Amino acid sequence: xxxVVQVSVDQFYFHYPAGATIVTSxxxxxxxxxxxxxxxxxxxxxxxxxxxISPKRYTHRLIMESGEFVVNFMxxxxxxxxxxxxxxxxxxxDKFAAFGIRSSPGSQVRAPVLTDxxxxxxxRVTGRLPCGDHDLFTGSVVAVQYEPSAYAEGLLLELxxxxxxxxxxxxxxxxxxxxxxxxxxxxxxxETARGS
Amino acid sequence: xxxVVQVSVDQFYFHYPAGATIVTSxxxxxxxxxxxxxxxxxxxxxxxxxxxISPKRYTHRLIMESGEFVVNFMxxxxxxxxxxxxxxxxxxxDKFAAFGIRSSPGSQVRAPVLTDxxxxxxxRVTGRLPCGDHDLFTGSVVAVQYEPSAYAEGLLLELxxxxxxxxxxxxxxxxxxxxxxxxxxxxxxxETARGS
Numbered sequence: 132x133x134x135v136v137q138v139s140v141d142q143f144y145f146h147y148p149a150g151a152t153i154v155t156s157x158x159x160x161x162x163x164x165x166x167x168x169x170x171x172x173x174x175x176x177x178x179x180x181x182x183x184i185s186p187k188r189y190t191h192r193l194i195m196e197s198g199e200f201v202v203n204f205m206x207x208x209x210x211x212x213x214x215x216x217x218x219x220x221x222x223x224x225d226k227f228a229a230f231g232i233r234s235s236p237g238s239q240v241r242a243p244v245l246t247d248x249x250x251x252x253x254x255r256v257t258g259r260l261p262c263g264d265h266d267l268f269t270g271s272v273v274a275v276q277y278e279p280s281a282y283a284e285g286l287l288l289e290l291x292x293x294x295x296x297x298x299x300x301x302x303x304x305x306x307x308x309x310x311x312x313x314x315x316x317x318x319x320x321x322e323t324a325r326g327s
Numbered sequence: 328x329x330x331v332v333q334v335s336v337d338q339f340y341f342h343y344p345a346g347a348t349i350v351t352s353x354x355x356x357x358x359x360x361x362x363x364x365x366x367x368x369x370x371x372x373x374x375x376x377x378x379x380i381s382p383k384r385y386t387h388r389l390i391m392e393s394g395e396f397v398v399n400f401m402x403x404x405x406x407x408x409x410x411x412x413x414x415x416x417x418x419x420x421d422k423f424a425a426f427g428i429r430s431s432p433g434s435q436v437r438a439p440v441l442t443d444x445x446x447x448x449x450x451r452v453t454g455r456l457p458c459g460d461h462d463l464f465t466g467s468v469v470a471v472q473y474e475p476s477a478y479a480e481g482l483l484l485e486l487x488x489x490x491x492x493x494x495x496x497x498x499x500x501x502x503x504x505x506x507x508x509x510x511x512x513x514x515x516x517x518e519t520a521r522g523s
Contacts, residue, residue, distance in 0.1 A: 146446035174459020263370020
């Protein structure tokens with residue numbers, strides 16, 4: 132394959148899908164829900180999770196004030212809710228009321244856990260790394276909530292029916308489908324020339 | 328839904344899929360390829376990308392020595408390569424030779440860009456945030472390479488045939504499928520009670 136090379140990376144696109152989550156926050160009587168595709172696990176033991184949030188966002192202010200956030204992993208049939216949440220700001224509208232979003236306060240944080248989430252990570256902020264036009268918040272995962280019917284033995288996510296939502300960039304989404312097991316063992320080395 | 332709540336989060340599972348990438352590195356004549364699911368975009372302008380790498384990994388050492396890494400986004404038909412790369416360490420084996428991985432040096436960094444990648448981000452390290460059992464490396468995206476036939480207008484990833492690989496935890500993988508467009512506009516507010 133002959134690749135296009137962009138050295139002046141003045142804009143940044145989604146070349147690969149990312150899980151479309153809803154990050155919730157709460158501070159001083161205000162709560163918010165924001166669609167976030169820029170997130171990742173960071174540490175297993177102890178568990179840490181990170182989210183990248185622009186300082187322009189209302190969620191950024193609520194996280195700064197409370198030191199807490201919740202990452203909600205949504206099932207496929209809530210893709211339209213993710214898109215709706217992405218289309219407005221909590222500064223202007225109470226998204227929970229506007230979209231009928233059901234939630235409960237977290238068990239360890241006050242930020243809400245969405246009733247329809249497959250799983251949710253309750254996080255307490257441990258660090259904030261300003262990086263370009265976003266801040267990377269790292270959070271200690273102080274509680275995990277999950278819907279038991281969505282997970283098979285070993286906490287393996289079932290993909291039938293409620294396949295996770297993936298964000299593809301712009302206003303496009305997809306689903307995670309076709310689970311397969313691939314053994315990790317190293318195959319027998321092949322007699323192939325080393326790449327250039 | 329009635330959720331299971333784990334307050335003692337002594338172990339950490341994949342409750343949601345993450346794109347299965349191969350992170351490549353190069354330092355002092357040694358190169359390596361590592362399967363990485365813990366990664367995210369962080370900033371759009373200027374572009375930054377982050378990867379979480381355990382200090383135990385050989386890749387960590389190569390990134391520390393070179394200050395560079397490349398994130399390679401792989402097509403679905405290379406899922407077995409991702410699993411193979413995940414099953415061994417570059418300390419013990421030259422994975423490029425062992426698995427016949429074709430590559431070229433990056434245009435701006437010496438870490439290799441995989442020939443079969445749908446896209447690759449060449450990154451120069453700008454920060455390292457130790458966080459639990461991993462280090463979060465942030466990198467300035469100094470070049471983007473992509474396979475033009477894999478992307479439609481607006482750099483939207485085509486999902487027919489080469490659907491991206493998702494890591495589901497343990498040794499399970501899935502694919503991104505069924506792209507749909509969902510308009511971002513906020514729906515008309517409903518008369519629904521606010522969640523608890």
